[in-house]
Structures are given as C-alpha cells and as structure tokens.
Amino acid sequence: MTDTEADTRAAHETAPDGAAPRRRMPGPLAGVIGFVLGLALAAGLVLGVLSALREEFRDAFWRVVVEGLNPFTTSQVDRSETPVLLSIRDLARFVAAEAQYEVLVDLERDVRYVPGWLAGERMVLVVNGSVDAYVDFTDLDEDAIEISDDGTTVTVTLPEPELAEPRIDLDASRALTEDRGLVDRVGDLFESDTDARQEALAVAQDQISDAAAGSDLAGRARANTTSTLEAMLSASGFDKVVVEFG
Incomplete structure (x- = not known):
C-alpha cells in the first residue's frame, strides 16, 4: 500500500465510537486564522485604551494643533546663570523692635504751558x-x-539702638492712580516707565524713614x-543686672 492510499484510508476511517470522520485543518490555514484573531484582539485592546483616554487625547491633540498653528504662541527660555557669591558678613545685631508703616505717595509731574491731557x-x-x-x-x-567684686551685680554697656533702612513690601503695596498724558503714553510704547515708579518708592522710603526716626521706636x-539681657543674666546667677547705653 502506498503512502497516498494510506492517507486516503486514514482520512475515511471512522472514529472508534462510530462518530463521523474528522478532518484536520491544514497548517497554513490555522496560522492565518490565529494571526487574524491575534490582530483583532490587539486592535480591541488599543481601541479600549483610546476610548478610555479619548477626552485627554483629544484635548492634547487640539492643544498641539492650535499651538502649532498659532503664530502668536509665546515661549519662555531661561538663560539665567548660577548665583555668584560676592561676600559673607558675620552679623551680631539684636533686632529689638520693628515698626510697620503705610504711606500714601501722590506725585504729579506737569509740563509748563502744556495741558495735562497732552x-x-x-x-x-x-x-x-x-x-x-x-x-x-x-x-x-x-x-x-x-x-562687681561680690559677683552679684553685672553691668553691660551697649551702643545706642540704630534704625535700619526701611524695607518696602512690594506685594502689599499697590497703585491707586497712574494718569499719563498722550505724549507720555506714546513714549511708554518704546520705553517702560519704571523711573516714575522708582521715584515714588524712593519718596515712600524717605517718608517711612522720617516717620520711624520721629517715633519712639529706638526707645522701644x-x-x-x-x-532681654536682664532675663538672660539673671538666669546665670546675677542678682542685679544693669544695662547702660552710650
């Protein structure tokens, strides 16, 4: 019996339980079907992920498109360099009092023989x-x-209190009015008007400094x-603490 006749006979043989004969699927066809099923499964997974993220994906897509087509899109490039240490000073200041001030600065600059609107x-x-x-x-x-000789009294002589330069709180400060004539507004298109603000802040700083000098801040x-020294030195065992300034 040849191999071809054996294969034909085996293909027509019935199963032991009398069932209809089974035909085997050719290998190439099974591979194609498996590939198609795998591709369908992968596509289903991808579609499921995209469906879950469709809103975020859509928003991101439109942002990219709009920003890419918008000719007025701005960007920021930071070319700042690392801070360079210039000096270090050891300070031995005891800050004993602080005063907070608020001042209204009203500065007006007029041009002679020219109306204010101009x-x-x-x-x-x-x-x-x-x-x-x-x-x-x-x-x-x-x-x-x-x-003292008996160790019960200590006398400390200190310099007179000093007033530091005023610190301007820019976050708490605000502009109420900034009126400019037509010529000044046109000039602002080419040069920022920072000199006027600096001048106003300098005036405010001088006024705060004068107010502090005229107050009892140094006495406080x-x-x-x-x-403070009485409490510290008394805790060290001295019965009497004398603090003198001069």
Missing part, C-alpha cells in the same frame, strides 16, 4: 514698609561687661534689649 503724569501709590530697630553687638569687648528697642 503731557504730564500723576501717580498715586499706597506703599507698605517696615523699619527694624537693632543693637549692634559687633564691637563689644570684655570692657563692655563689668562684674532700648527697653526690649534691657529686659
């Missing part, structure tokens, strides 16, 4: 700032502290420094 400027700012009163311990030496710093 040339001129008026700026009204509400400026907030603070001033520290401190005692500088930097130059204190052993002669600044004297202890003197009293607070005295009470």
Whole structure:
C-alpha cells in the first residue's frame, strides 16, 4: 500500500465510537486564522485604551494643533546663570523692635504751558514698609561687661539702638492712580516707565524713614534689649543686672 492510499484510508476511517470522520485543518490555514484573531484582539485592546483616554487625547491633540498653528504662541527660555557669591558678613545685631508703616505717595509731574491731557503724569501709590530697630553687638569687648567684686551685680554697656533702612513690601503695596498724558503714553510704547515708579518708592522710603526716626521706636528697642539681657543674666546667677547705653 502506498503512502497516498494510506492517507486516503486514514482520512475515511471512522472514529472508534462510530462518530463521523474528522478532518484536520491544514497548517497554513490555522496560522492565518490565529494571526487574524491575534490582530483583532490587539486592535480591541488599543481601541479600549483610546476610548478610555479619548477626552485627554483629544484635548492634547487640539492643544498641539492650535499651538502649532498659532503664530502668536509665546515661549519662555531661561538663560539665567548660577548665583555668584560676592561676600559673607558675620552679623551680631539684636533686632529689638520693628515698626510697620503705610504711606500714601501722590506725585504729579506737569509740563509748563502744556495741558495735562497732552503731557504730564500723576501717580498715586499706597506703599507698605517696615523699619527694624537693632543693637549692634559687633564691637563689644570684655570692657563692655563689668562684674562687681561680690559677683552679684553685672553691668553691660551697649551702643545706642540704630534704625535700619526701611524695607518696602512690594506685594502689599499697590497703585491707586497712574494718569499719563498722550505724549507720555506714546513714549511708554518704546520705553517702560519704571523711573516714575522708582521715584515714588524712593519718596515712600524717605517718608517711612522720617516717620520711624520721629517715633519712639529706638526707645522701644532700648527697653526690649534691657529686659532681654536682664532675663538672660539673671538666669546665670546675677542678682542685679544693669544695662547702660552710650
């Protein structure tokens, strides 16, 4: 019996239980069907993911398209360099008091014989700032502290309190009015008007400094420094603490 006749006979043989004969699927056809099923399964998974993310994907797609086609799209490039350390100073200041101030600055600059609507400027700012009163311990030496023979009294001689430069709080400050004439507004198109703001802030700083100097801020710093040293030195075992300024 040849191989062909054996294959034909095996193909027509019935199963042991009398069932109809089974035909085997050719290998190439099975591979094609498996590939198609796998492709369909993969496509289903991809569609499911895209369906879940369709809103985010759509928004991102439109953002890319709109930003790519918009000729006025802006971008920011940071070319700043690493900060360079210039100096370090050791400070020995005891800040004993602080005063908060608010000042209204009203500056007007007129051009002679020219109406205000054409040339001129008026700026009204509400400026907030603070001033520290401190005692500088930097130059204190052993002669600044004297202890009595019995060890019960200590006398400390300190320099007079000083007032620091006013600190302007730009976040708390605000502009109420900024009126400019036509010529000044046209000039702003070519050059930012920062000089006027700097001038107004400088005026506010001077006014705050004068107000602090005319107040009892230095006296408050003197009293607070005295009470602080009395508490510290009394805890060290001294019965009497004398603080002198001068």
